[in-house]
Amino acid sequence: MMEYVFVLNYMTVISVCYGASIGGNNVCTNFQAYSNLQYDRKHCHYxxxxxxxxxxxxxxxxxxxxxxxxxxxxxxxxxxxxxxxxxxxxxxxxxxxxxxxxxxxxxxxxxxxxxxxxxxxxxxxxxxxxxxxxxxxxxxxxxxxxxxxxxxxxxxxxxxxxxxxxxxxxxxxxxxxxxxxxxxxxxxxxxxxxxxxxxxxxxxxxxxxxxxxxxxxxxxxxxxxxxxxxxxxxxxxxxxxxxxxxxxxxxxTALQKFILSFTCSKFPLILPCQIINALSTGLAVEQVRPDILPLIMTNFxxxxxxxxxxxxxxxxxxxxxxxxxxxxxxxxxxxxxxxxxxxxxxxxxxxxxxxxxxxxxxxxxxxxxxxxxxxxxxxxxxxxxxxxxxxxxxxxxxxxxxxxxxxxxxxxxxxxxx
Incomplete structure (x- = not known):
């Protein structure tokens, strides 16, 4: 149990540090752009x-x-x-x-x-x-x-x-x-x-x-x-x-939600998260919004x-x-x-x-x-x-x-x- 708590806390520290380094950007208009979230000002924004x-x-x-x-x-x-x-x-x-x-x-x-x-x-x-x-x-x-x-x-x-x-x-x-x-x-x-x-x-x-x-x-x-x-x-x-x-x-817990949200809003794991979502609920390609997934995961x-x-x-x-x-x-x-x-x-x-x-x-x-x-x-x-x-x-x-x-x-x- 203590090891589990340690891992969660460690991941949180890494998440916070990484999140602080991205210059404010937290959503992108296409999934590939999430791989360059920190620097892609054309497709990513806060x-x-x-x-x-x-x-x-x-x-x-x-x-x-x-x-x-x-x-x-x-x-x-x-x-x-x-x-x-x-x-x-x-x-x-x-x-x-x-x-x-x-x-x-x-x-x-x-x-x-x-x-x-x-x-x-x-x-x-x-x-x-x-x-x-x-x-x-x-x-x-x-x-x-x-x-x-x-x-x-x-x-x-x-x-x-x-x-x-x-x-x-x-x-x-x-x-x-x-x-x-x-x-x-x-x-x-x-x-x-x-x-x-x-x-x-x-x-x-x-x-x-x-x-x-x-x-x-x-x-x-x-x-x-x-x-x-x-x-x-x-x-x-x-x-x-x-x-x-x-x-x-x-x-x-707030910690677990934070980790889930962080995981599914960063490259490359945002891609399997979207795939799981599509395989669960269906997919209409023209309706997909890469910029909405971080908001969904914050509340899900x-x-x-x-x-x-x-x-x-x-x-x-x-x-x-x-x-x-x-x-x-x-x-x-x-x-x-x-x-x-x-x-x-x-x-x-x-x-x-x-x-x-x-x-x-x-x-x-x-x-x-x-x-x-x-x-x-x-x-x-x-x-x-x-x-x-x-x-x-x-x-x-x-x-x-x-x-x-x-x-x-x-x-x-x-x-x-x-």
Whole structure:
């Protein structure tokens, strides 16, 4: 153990010394330029967002973050960012929620600079609320537990849907005095709202006027990439992690996060980091931004439970059934009155849904998203783009996508925002 600590400390010293020698440059516009980060002034520059808090990032582009705390029914303390243009009056603005995916948090919607989706929505008249899911760095508190305890991590996306979203939506509705929210969710943020709208149909119908699902993960039938190779080993991985007492992912120390961030933002390791990312989530070459990876790695990973990954793995291994968590035959019989977990009845969703699908997506594959769309009985529309899974937040050419999202909000959901 002492040797491990020594190695980490040694790497940190080397990292700091090396970082101090690069003359301020910390991002480059192509991967090869990272090999000459210190001297390449044509392709490399200093981006202050890399080491900034979300509050500093927002202020840099003329916005202000308010942080609001919400307590869920089961005692988790969540932080919601309210994003506003400095000096703007929020009266009569259309309220919307922008929910992040797995292993990231609300900052993911702000690290693409002034053109980030969060700032784009606010600039176009939206009263934007950006929640941080339980377990992430901004929502890691609980009234009776702590992140160091096993009980804290006893949740999957089911609890994000059944506990977090009702509390968040209720809070935003009360704060804005509006019951016509628009929900935008990416990846697990879409999973959660689909489950929420199934479990709490009346609540959803009362408070939400429209749902936008970006790369929704639900029916995992044609998963691709690294995830497809890893998921069959899920039972073994689960057993090993439980023996080791590991129930959380992404709960790194500041030191460990620094080393990961440093490693994946310097040549040559930035290249395998990008390759791993592409093999995990998909690749649309024209969307790749070499200058964004250091910002992503500064904030990645943000915490979640291993149970969340088990839940997704279970769905794939079941043949792609979008179903409740599988506790094993005996406990399932007690909880569900069946040896197998029930499917989520998304046919019950009554709120209008617009689904955005990427043809290069390895996680929410185009085939799986089309199948999800076919199962919905509500008012719905389908939008297709040449995108990989994370391009919705980090893509290079997403102006058309963001314009289309705004068009749906204004013309399909009749927001009438200014």
């Amino acid at each position: 981006n202050p967002d890399v080491d900034s808090t979300p509050f500093q990032i927002a202020e840099r582009y003329g916005y202000k973050l308010e942080d609001h705390q919400v307590e869920t029914e089961d005692g988790y303390i969540l932080t919601i960012f309210r994003v506003r243009k400095i000096g703007d009056n929020l009266e009569n603005r259309q309220p919307a929620l922008l929910q992040h995916g797995i292993l990231v948090d609300g900052v993911s919607w702000m690290i693409s600079g002034k053109d980030s989706l969060a700032f784009t929505l606010v600039a176009n008249g939206i009263d934007l609320w950006v929640p941080n899911s339980r377990g992430t760095q901004f929502s890691s508190k609980h009234v009776n537990s702590s992140i160091s305890e096993k009980d804290y991590w006893n949740f999957s996306f089911h609890e994000l849907a059944s506990k977090d979203l009702p509390a968040i939506i209720q809070y935003v509705s009360k704060s804005t005095k509006r019951k016509d929210l628009i929900y935008i969710g990416h990846s697990m943020g879409s999973t959660s709202v689909l489950v929420y709208s199934t479990l709490h149909g009346d609540h959803a119908k009362e408070h939400i006027k429209g749902i936008i699902c970006l790369a929704p993960v639900a029916y995992l039938r044609s998963l691709q990439g690294i995830a497809r190779l890893a998921v069959p080993f899920y039972p073994l991985i689960k057993e090993i992690l439980e023996v080791l007492g590991l129930y959380a992912l992404g709960q790194f 990973p943000s915490g979640t439970s291993t149970k969340t990954l088990y839940h997704y793995s279970q769905i794939f291994l079941s043949g792609g059934n979008f179903q409740w968590y599988d506790y094993g035959s005996a406990k399932n019989e007690i909880l569900y009155n069946s040896t197998k977990p029930p499917d989520y009845d998304i046919e019950k969703i009554s709120v209008p849904v617009h689904i955005f699908s990427g043809k290069r997506d390895f996680l929410a594959t185009h085939e799986d998203v089309k199948y999800l769309y076919s199962r919905l009985n509500c008012s719905k529309e389908f939008h297709v783009y040449d995108l990989a899974h994370n391009d919705y937040a980090y893509g290079k050419r997403v102006n058309k996508l963001y314009s289309d999202i705004l068009d749906v909000m204004k013309n399909k959901f009749n927001t009438g925002y200014s």
